[in-house]
Amino acid sequence: xxxxxxxxxxxxxxxxxxxxxxxxxxxxxxxxxxxxxxxxxxxxxxxxxxxxxxxxxxxxxxxxxxxxxxxxxxxxxxxxxxxxxxxxxxxxxxxxxxxxxxxxxxxxxxxxxxxxxxxxxxxxxxxxxxxxxxxxxxxxxxxxxxxxxxxxxxxxxxxxxxxxxxxxxxxxxxxxxxxxxxxxxxxxxxxxxxxxxxxxxxxxxxxxxxxxxxxxxxxxxxxxxxxxxxxxxxxxxxxxxxxxxxxxxxxxxxxxxxxxxxxxxxxxxxxxxxxxxxxxxxxxxxxxxxxx
Amino acid sequence: xxxxxxxxxxxxxxxxxxxxxxxxxxxxxxxxxxxxxxxxxxxxxxxxxxxxxxxxxxxxxxxxxxxxxxxxxxxxxxxxxxxxxxxxxxxxxxxxxxxxxxxxxxxxxxxxxxxxxxxxxxxxxxxxxxxxxxxxxxxxxxxxxxxxxxxxxxxxxxxxxxxxxxxxxxxxxxxxxxxxxxxxxxxxxxxxxxxxxxxxxxxxxxxxxxxxxxxxxxxxxxxxxxxxxxxxxxxxxxxxxxxxxxxxxxxxxxxxxxxxxxxxxxxxxxxxxxxxxxxxxxxxxxxxxxxxxxxxxxxxxxxxxxxxxxxxxxxxxxxxxxxxxxxxxxxx
Numbered sequence: 368x369x370x371x372x373x374x375x376x377x378x379x380x381x382x383x384x385x386x387x388x389x390x391x392x393x394x395x396x397x398x399x400x401x402x403x404x405x406x407x408x409x410x411x412x413x414x415x416x417x418x419x420x421x422x423x424x425x426x427x428x429x430x431x432x433x434x435x436x437x438x439x440x441x442x443x444x445x446x447x448x449x450x451x452x453x454x455x456x457x458x459x460x461x462x463x464x465x466x467x468x469x470x471x472x473x474x475x476x477x478x479x480x481x482x483x484x485x486x487x488x489x490x491x492x493x494x495x496x497x498x499x500x501x502x503x504x505x506x507x508x509x510x511x512x513x514x515x516x517x518x519x520x521x522x523x524x525x526x527x528x529x530x531x532x533x534x535x536x537x538x539x540x541x542x543x544x545x546x547x548x549x550x551x552x553x554x555x556x557x558x559x560x561x562x563x564x565x566x567x568x569x570x571x572x573x574x575x576x577x578x579x580x581x582x583x584x585x586x587x588x589x590x591x592x593x594x595x596x597x598x599x600x601x602x603x604x605x606x607x608x609x610x611x612x613x614x615x616x617x618x619x620x621x622x623x624x625x626x627x628x629x630x631x632x633x634x635x636x637x638x639x640x641x642x643x644x645x646x647x648x649x650x651x652x653x654x655x656x657x658x659x
Numbered sequence: 660x661x662x663x664x665x666x667x668x669x670x671x672x673x674x675x676x677x678x679x680x681x682x683x684x685x686x687x688x689x690x691x692x693x694x695x696x697x698x699x700x701x702x703x704x705x706x707x708x709x710x711x712x713x714x715x716x717x718x719x720x721x722x723x724x725x726x727x728x729x730x731x732x733x734x735x736x737x738x739x740x741x742x743x744x745x746x747x748x749x750x751x752x753x754x755x756x757x758x759x760x761x762x763x764x765x766x767x768x769x770x771x772x773x774x775x776x777x778x779x780x781x782x783x784x785x786x787x788x789x790x791x792x793x794x795x796x797x798x799x800x801x802x803x804x805x806x807x808x809x810x811x812x813x814x815x816x817x818x819x820x821x822x823x824x825x826x827x828x829x830x831x832x833x834x835x836x837x838x839x840x841x842x843x844x845x846x847x848x849x850x851x852x853x854x855x856x857x858x859x860x861x862x863x864x865x866x867x868x869x870x871x872x873x874x875x876x877x878x879x880x881x882x883x884x885x886x887x888x889x890x891x892x893x894x895x896x897x898x899x900x901x902x903x904x905x906x907x908x909x910x911x912x913x914x915x916x917x918x919x920x921x922x923x924x925x926x927x928x929x930x931x932x933x934x935x936x937x938x939x940x941x942x943x944x945x946x947x948x949x950x951x952x953x954x955x956x957x958x959x960x961x962x963x964x965x966x967x968x969x970x971x972x973x974x975x976x977x978x979x980x981x982x983x984x985x986x987x988x989x990x991x
Contacts, residue, residue, distance in 0.1 A: 395783075401783060401786075449955055449959070452959050452963040452965065452966070453959060453962055453963050455964045456962040456963060456967075457919075457962065459717070459723065459919065460915065460958055460961070460962035462723075462915075463911070463912055463915045463954070463958050464954075464955055464958040466908055466912065466954070467951050467952075467954035467955035468951070470947060470950065470951035470954065471948065471951035471952065471955065473947070474945075474946075474947035474948040474951055475948065477944075477947065478944060478948065591790070591904065594787065595787060595791065598783065598784060598787045602783060602784075627802070629798065629801060629802050630798055630799075630802060632794060632798055633795045633798035633799060636791035636792075636794050636795050637791075637795060639787070639788070639791050640776075640777075640791050640795075643780060643788055644776050647779065647780050647784060648784070649784075
């Protein structure tokens with residue numbers, strides 16, 4: 368029975384990774400950049416919800432809305448200020464700028480909230496579900512898993528069925544050609560950053576609900592793991608990010624439960640290396656033929 | 660054509676670095692330098708060595724790796740453990756070079772073992788796999804007994820403790836600089852840059868891609884390992900958590916800030932990145948914030964296409980040409 372509860376814990380952790388990885392992969396697909404600051408947007412989202420919940424009364428939905436709006440504005444602003452001037456320069460320059468943005472967000476959070484971990488408010492009182500004698504499933508796990516599945520379905524619909532989704536696909540394939548066809552490239556990139564940051568805010572909420580404590584560096588490790596998940600599934604591929612994230616969470620939780628807590632991160636990274644050595648572009652990544 | 664052409668740029672780099680070293684030597688020996696300044700000398704040299712070696716991979720081979728701190732930690736642990744074991748059996752002048760060489764070689768061996776499978780990957784995939792290896796190395800070190808686990812090693816011999824023997828660090832930086840510049844300007848170095856510029860063209864004229872990629876990777880790992888040993892003997896203790904991916908990123912920031920493929924650039928940027936946080940100590944709480952803003956601003960000014968066009972319009976060289984052109988007109 369402990370196997371099933373470990374598995375469900377892993378699925379819920381994996382759906383947090385999947386939410387973050389989705390943002391990573393969408394931004395990568397469209398702007399061809401590794402947004403290292405994405406993990407810190409989660410932290411900002413979590414802290415905004417924390418502040419809003421304690422100052423604006425207890426309504427959880429108002430707090431979550433505040434978190435979403437702040438993250439969306441922040442995501443779009445960082446793109447406009449830090450990444451847009453560098454469009455067309457070397458990918459490494461953009462990567463370093465993203466690292467700078469990451470340091471910036473961390474230090475602002477450090478200045479405002481200090482380095483001690485803050486308890487995340489219990490926004491919902493969810494009672495654990497008991498099945499049979501000893502199978503206990505945390506309520507948060509079920510909510511996380513359910514909401515993530517709904518969001519993923521929504522994102523798939525958005526990408527494949529709507530006009531803005533088609534514009535995103537077009538921009539990610541060929542920026543110049545998309546512009547010639549009348550797609551507003553700047554607006555499409557902004558919308559992608561907005562969606563990615565909103566997903567990060569949701570991930571921040573679930574991270575806080577699952578781990579109960581948040582700090583200025585909360586976002587960095589989940590950010591790296593989500594990056595791993597995105598590459599694992601094939602970076603730039605949206606279903607890949609979902610599968611990669613969930614698999615990563617399950618592997619991490621199962622190795623925590625059965626092998627060793629300290630080595631669990633190492634095991635996650637080892638699995639990633641194995642996958643990439645067998646399939647160098649990730650699980651669902653497209654193989655690009657080289658032209659001479 | 661002359662067979663051996665003295666490369667002015669390289670000589671200038673050597674000369675300026677030597678002059679800076681002499682200046683630092685004079686400042687410290689005459690007692691002008693503060694203790695804070697003195698304590699920065701060896702970390703600065705460590706960063707220079709790391710940046711030079713990473714530049715070989717990122718700048719000259721053109722591959723992004725985020726696991727350089729992993730090689731540094733392997734070298735540091737190997738060298739420092741041997742140093743602890745050998746302490747008292749031989750004089751420092753013999754032991755120190757020996758453990759440095761050992762640390763470097765162990766790191767190079769790791770570079771070889773990791774490099775063979777990993778260098779098949781490219782771009783962001785290579786970046787994430789090297790990051791993964793760095794993290795795996797860290798979590799293994801944290802879980803082994805002979806590396807001291809999470810407590811680390813605390814009895815590393817204090818040969819260079821807190822910069823007391825900083826001349827050793829100067830010598831090491833010079834060795835790294837000379838080896839890497841000579842490599843870059845040699846036949847092997849040209850093969851490495853050819854792979855960066857066009858892999859397929861390089862392969863078609865008979866350059867063994869795997870061999871040269873591995874060569875660059877192993878040499879870079881070697882110097883990262885030596886830098887790790889130097890670091891360990893300066894701090895006197897080792898903690899595996901100091902070698903996480905943030906450290907790798909810090910080295911990458913130095914290389915990119917200094918300009919990929921620029922050796923003097925790496926040296927200058929290493930100086931800036933080491934010194935700026937110390938200078939900003941007066942801002943105390945705002946230190947990280949200022950550092951982040953400076954980093955973003957420098958990247959935008961340095962690399963954005965619009966800024967590059969602006970700089971080309973108002974560059975010193977262009978102004979000089981303009982002035983000279985006018986003078987010529989007057990003469991005519």
